[in-house]
Amino acid sequence: NYQALNEEYTSLNEDLESTVEALSASESMFRSMVEQSPVAIALCHTTDLIIDIVNDTMLEIWGKDSSIHGLRLAEAMPELVGQPFLDILKNVVITGEPFYALESKAYVFRKGERVEGYYNFICQPIKNNLGEVDSVLQVVTDITDQVVSRKEVQKTQEMMQMAIAAAKMGTWYVDPNTKEFHYSEVLADLFGYEGDVPMTYQQAASKVTEEYLPIIEGAIEAATHTSGNYDVIYTQRRFNDDELIWLRSFGKVSKDEVSGEVTFSGFVMDITEMKKDEQRKNDFIGIVSHELKTPLTSLNGYIQLLHRLALKENNTFSADALATAQRQVQKMTTMINGFLNVSRLESGKIMLDKTSFELNDLLQAMIEESTVIDKSHHVTYIGCADTLINADRDKISNVFSNLLSNAIKYSPNNPDILVKCETSSSDVIVSIEDHGLGISQADLPEIFKRYHRVAVNPTISGFGIGLYLSAEIIERHHGKIWVESSEGSGSIFYFSIPK
Structure with a gap:
């Protein structure tokens, strides 16, 4: 019997040693996998969160080195005190419930500087060989660059919306699938549209004055063929009071290379006051230029007469002086005619004969x-x-x-x-x-x-x-x-x- 018990004990001891070796190999493999993982991983024991395993990727995120092994997490990273993460990890060990978070903001110290970052992380409870939770495994993904980029885009969009609102620009977009006309409240206000049902693109186009409709259609067609920008100034009638207004419409026509669908979007701004100011300026230039031409014409006539008399009397000095005066009058006349022509051109009054x-x-x-x-x-x-x-x-x-x-x-x-x-x-x-x-x-x-x-x-x-x-x-x-x-x-x- 003693020999049998001894053999059984020897067999059990061998099995135990084999099991310990297997466990040791398993733990060694686990540590190796964690250390080589490109994902940030750390394992902390007990509610004191003793750092047992931490790989280089996690150390980089934490801004620490391998000397923190065996320390309490709060001791290794005092900057976490006052942030929610220590309590979250402890709670996972206590309750045995995993915890997940997305885009969580955290502050760590790297090279002596407090750095803000954004992270996705998972806290997974780990059981010991007795089936009791005594550790927590943390897997972290640093998404700071993505979040910061998105926030920058959002900030830019918000600033653009503020600029659009400040400039009182209307925005619109034609859905390539449904052909629906989507527009902002500012655009509806510019157009004077007060209908109970949404305005259609055809309704908006119907208010464009007849002479500008082919210009707009041509600009849109040209932009569609080139998938480029368009910029058109035109007049149209408002819906509610039939007032004639000047508008500038600019934006982009783009074509999807795969589906071939055309996306049509842009901005509209009211430039009526600017056009009225231009008209007042052109009227002023036209009046002043016209009034200046009359005395210049008389002056030029007298200079020509005196120039001929000087030549007839062989008075070289007077002839040369009068010729210079005539050139200056001619230069002034050309300048005034230029202003008059600009005024007529911008008023649409310059005609070709x-x-x-x-x-x-x-x-x-x-x-x-x-x-x-x-x-x-x-x-x-x-x-x-x-x-x-x-x-x-x-x-x-x-x-x-x-x-x-x-x-x-x-x-x-x-x-x-x-x-x-x-x-x-x-x-x-x-x-x-x-x-x-x-x-x-x-x-x-x-x-x-x-x-x-x-x-x-x-x-x-x-x-x-x-x-x-x-x-x-x-x-x-x-x-x-x-x-x-x-x-x-x-x-x-x-x-x-x-x-």
């Missing part, structure tokens, strides 16, 4: 006239025969006069100017080349905009309206105007007119 005429003859006459007035430059003209065009003679004359006078004005140190007239199968192309100050690359895209002046020489007078008017006139003739230039090397201005 098209007739058929020889462009070559017009250019030759204007170059001869310029040579008589200004003898400081030498203009070489390479003409083109049989250049009959249908255009507004006075307006084309203004364009050429402006480009030629600019070439003279901006080339004070080089008197040579070359004018060419060339023809293609469909157009007549005129170019004016100088070897003067030139235009910088920064100024080139802005050169034909209203009131833009090239800041190459502050002593050169002007208001930045000549090229703007020239571009508008050429555009109304369905032609093109452009420039080639580099700073310090002169410029070549071109314009083309359909035959």
Whole structure:
């Protein structure tokens, strides 16, 4: 019997040793898995939360090193005192109930600095070999970057909404699936819509004035084909009082590459007051310019008369002085005509009086006239025969006069100017080349905009309206105007007119 008991004891001892070895191997494997895991994991024992296992990823989040092994969590991380996490972990050990949290904000110390972070975490109760919960396993995911990015986006959206509200801009969006018209309260207020049922896109479009409807449709169609932006100024009638208002609509038409659906959204702002201010300004400029032209016309007549008398009497000094005065009067007249034309153009009152005429003859006459007035430059003209065009003679004359006078004005140190007239199968192309100050690359895209002046020489007078008017006139003739230039090397201005 003793031998049998001894054998049984030996067998049980071997089984126990085997079990202990298995447990030890299992624990070793578990520790190895935790330490190698890319996910932040820590295991704390008892309600004192003694740190037993913690991997490098968790240590990085905590801002600690391996020296905290065996310490109480509150001792290792005193910054957690006053935050909810110590109580949460203790409660998991006490109740045996797991705990989950998303986007929980926590403060830790890293390199001596208090750092705010956001984390998803799981607290899982762990039982010992007696089936009792005596530990808690914590798995943490650092989502600080994602949360901060989302909050930045939300902040930007809130600021944008505030800006939209402050600017009193209406917003709208057309659903690509249902074709429903979604809009803000500000837009309904701008449109004067007070209906009980939501406004449709067709209803909104029906209030656009007839002359602007094809312009809007064309802009939308162009943006749809290019999946680009659109920006249109137009007039429409309000729903409630039929008042005519000016609106600016801008936004984006985009197309989904997979489904092919078109997303149509944008903003609308009321610019009625701005348009009224522009009209008042244009009316003022028109009145003042008109009043200035009358005495200038008389002054020019007297100067011409005195100039002829001086030439007849061979009074060289008086003739030269009067010629200078005549040039200054002509410059003033050109400037006033420019302001008048801007006023008429922006009021929609500038009209084209098209007739058929020889462009070559017009250019030759204007170059001869310029040579008589200004003898400081030498203009070489390479003409083109049989250049009959249908255009507004006075307006084309203004364009050429402006480009030629600019070439003279901006080339004070080089008197040579070359004018060419060339023809293609469909157009007549005129170019004016100088070897003067030139235009910088920064100024080139802005050169034909209203009131833009090239800041190459502050002593050169002007208001930045000549090229703007020239571009508008050429555009109304369905032609093109452009420039080639580099700073310090002169410029070549071109314009083309359909035959």
